[in-house]
Amino acid sequence: MSAPESAVSSDAEVPEESRGTRRALAVVIAVVFIDLLGFGVVIPILPFYVRSFGVSDVYIGLLAASYSLMQFLFAPVLGRISDQRGRRPVIMLSLVGSVLAWTVFGVAGEIDLLFGTTLAVATLFASRMLAGAMGGNIATAQAYIADITPPARRAGALGLVGASFSLGFIFGPAIGGLMASDPVVALARDLLPSFVPATRFSLPSFTAAALSLVSLGFAFVFLREPERTRAPAGTPATTLVSQFRTALADDDLRGLVVSFFVVSVAFSGIQVMFIPFAADVYGYGETETALFLTYIGLLGTLNQGVVVGRLARRYSEAKLAVVGAVGLLLSLALLPFSPDIGAVLPAVGGPPWLTRELVALLLVGALLSFGNGMLNVSLSTLVSTSASADQQGNAFGVTQGAGSLGRTLGPPSMAALYVLAYWSPFVVGAALIVPVVYVLASVARRPRAEADAP
Numbered sequence: 001m002s003a004p005e006s007a008v009s010s011d012a013e014v015p016e017e018s019r020g021t022r023r024a025l026a027v028v029i030a031v032v033f034i035d036l037l038g039f040g041v042v043i044p045i046l047p048f049y050v051r052s053f054g055v056s057d058v059y060i061g062l063l064a065a066s067y068s069l070m071q072f073l074f075a076p077v078l079g080r081i082s083d084q085r086g087r088r089p090v091i092m093l094s095l096v097g098s099v100l101a102w103t104v105f106g107v108a109g110e111i112d113l114l115f116g117t118t119l120a121v122a123t124l125f126a127s128r129m130l131a132g133a134m135g136g137n138i139a140t141a142q143a144y145i146a147d148i149t150p151p152a153r154r155a156g157a158l159g160l161v162g163a164s165f166s167l168g169f170i171f172g173p174a175i176g177g178l179m180a181s182d183p184v185v186a187l188a189r190d191l192l193p194s195f196v197p198a199t200r201f202s203l204p205s206f207t208a209a210a211l212s213l214v215s216l217g218f219a220f221v222f223l224r225e226p227e228r229t230r231a232p233a234g235t236p237a238t239t240l241v242s243q244f245r246t247a248l249a250d251d252d253l254r255g256l257v258v259s260f261f262v263v264s265v266a267f268s269g270i271q272v273m274f275i276p277f278a279a280d281v282y283g284y285g286e287t288e289t290a291l292f293l294t295y296i297g298l299l300g301t302l303n304q305g306v307v308v309g310r311l312a313r314r315y316s317e318a319k320l321a322v323v324g325a326v327g328l329l330l331s332l333a334l335l336p337f338s339p340d341i342g343a344v345l346p347a348v349g350g351p352p353w354l355t356r357e358l359v360a361l362l363l364v365g366a367l368l369s370f371g372n373g374m375l376n377v378s379l380s381t382l383v384s385t386s387a388s389a390d391q392q393g394n395a396f397g398v399t400q401g402a403g404s405l406g407r408t409l410g411p412p413s414m415a416a417l418y419v420l421a422y423w424s425p426f427v428v429g430a431a432l433i434v435p436v437v438y439v440l441a442s443v444a445r446r447p448r449a450e451a452d453a454p
Contacts, residue, residue, distance in 0.1 A: 024148050024224065027222045027223050028141055029160050029161065030218060031215050031219045032141050034211055034212075036164060036167075036169075036172070040173050041207050041211065042102070042105070043169070043172065045205075046063070048200075049109075049201045053124075062125075063125065063128050066125055066129050067131060067132035068268075068405070070131075070132030070133040070135075071135045071401070072401045072407075072408060073401070074133040075398075075401040076139070086225050087144040087226060088219070091141065091223065093134075094134040095137070095216040097133065098215075099216065100209075101127045102212060106197070106201070106206045107197060108120045108124045108201075109202060110202075138161070141161060142380060142396045143395075145158055145161065146396070147226040148226045155317055155381040156308065156312055158377055159309050159312075159373075163300070163304045169297050170294055170301070175207060176207070179200075179204045184203065185198055185199065252386035256379060256383050257398060258439070259379060259436045259439055259440065260402040261402040261405060262432050262435065263328070264402070264403040265407075265410040266406075267410070267429070268410035270332060270335075271411075272410075272414060272415065273415060273418045273425050274335075275289050281422065292365065303373035304373040304376070308377045308378070311374075312381070317378045317381040318378070321378035322437060322440045323374055324378055325375050325440055326437055328371035328375055328433055329430050329434065329437060330371070331371055332368070332433065335368065335426045336422060336423035336427070338360040339361075342356040342358070345359060380396070414429070
């Protein structure tokens, strides 16, 4: 073949390969989004569902912790299995588990009527633990994206996963609130067979199961196993402890794993304690708080889906991670004092509800969204570029597992601090980010070739 013919052939192949990558990326992002949409559907009803059984609010925190704990235990396991057996089978299996988990979650009320509260609450915990275990598939989805995208474009692609999270938490709760409304419940009781429980708790749960089922069907039809370097088939499965020991012994991964854990402790605790803060300090009710969270979610979608990808073309992931960590640190430190910051701002025009204190909260919230989005995507990209091609699932599994452990410990710790002083969880959360900034600054100071080495 002559040189010109070779050049033509190569040019013809690149667009097709690019189109295939875009299709594969779109499919896995769609699968993640639909699954997370189902997760978001249950968020508005969860505390009220627990209270309907007449048990202490402590169970709300324990139920949340049980989900994160199982995600911590199973994310590395699913990641390792996906390295050996394939990404697609793990994603499919996890979606089947999610369908089962949300369905069982929806019938806990009927179990309470038939067998009593103890078994009903146990059913809630069992279903949430199964959902948490299956939620470890995010690590596999991230590894899938790492398989199909070159390092130069990986930050933007992984940012789309973060954007799908934000979209799921924007639209999911809205759907859940709609399904729990009295008109929808009344309509469902008229249309559904009598053996199907139709309550303000069961309908959102069944909707979440249906969305996971849609995601499963979508994955079955469109999701293809990516071409990649696989871990040797005969490699024995490693234990969770040994996986973490291996990751912590790796100079490139150790700081990133610890950073994932620390950031998750700080941010998950703040997520939980923001709602009582908004109620106690700003006097906000459920509607106002939900609107603010929607605002944060929309900004998160923009930041992680657009801004991060564009900045990653000009700056290294390590530098972006430092910027994100500093932004998160400042926003956490400023958040409890946003009313005081608003008091020194110039007068604001517009409707009466747009007060200076609210403007300060919106500005700090924008910085929080930017910092958290930038840090999460950049950390995930650094993990990918620090692991070998056949260890992507294992690396993402360990770091996501560390994040899940942080989300298990963060909320109860920050809640205890909030009882002592309303500002303390935010300030302590900011203090926890300080060593993360130091670690990431050390990574950013490495030569670019070393920091980006696979």
